[in-house]
Amino acid sequence: MKILEKIKNQISSNNIIIYMKGSPNNPKCGFSSKAVKIISYYTNKFVYIDVLENENIRSFLPQYSHWPTFPQIWINGKFIGGCDIIVKMFNNGELKKMINNKK
Numbered sequence: 001m002k003i004l005e006k007i008k009n010q011i012s013s014n015n016i017i018i019y020m021k022g023s024p025n026n027p028k029c030g031f032s033s034k035a036v037k038i039i040s041y042y043t044n045k046f047v048y049i050d051v052l053e054n055e056n057i058r059s060f061l062p063q064y065s066h067w068p069t070f071p072q073i074w075i076n077g078k079f080i081g082g083c084d085i086i087v088k089m090f091n092n093g094e095l096k097k098m099i100n101n102k103k
Contacts, residue, residue, distance in 0.1 A: 003056045007064055011074050016046035016099065019061055020071040023050055031083040035071040038090050042099045075099065 022028030024036045051058035073080045089095035
């Protein structure tokens with residue numbers, strides 16, 4: 001499948017990728033906004049994909065990740081989860097360690 005290869009390439013080519021609704025400067029949901037703020041606390045070196053502008057990715061990614069909602073955060077090729085999970089990781093220090101441990 002073309003879309004699966006595209007997703008795999010996006011994930012493997014970027015240390016941090018956020019599949020979100022909107023953009024970091026114009027998030028279209030509160031969860032996406034919060035996720036960007038948390039990641040941005042540690043780094044501005046991340047890539048985002050607006051799933052509202054990419055219907056194929058929005059439709060297929062939940063099947064690939066086994067996660068039904070957005071945002072979806074991937075760090076160093078590993079699926080981390082959504083907003084609630086990175087809030088928890090931010091609060092307990094895990095997120096900082098993960099972001100600082102680049103590929």
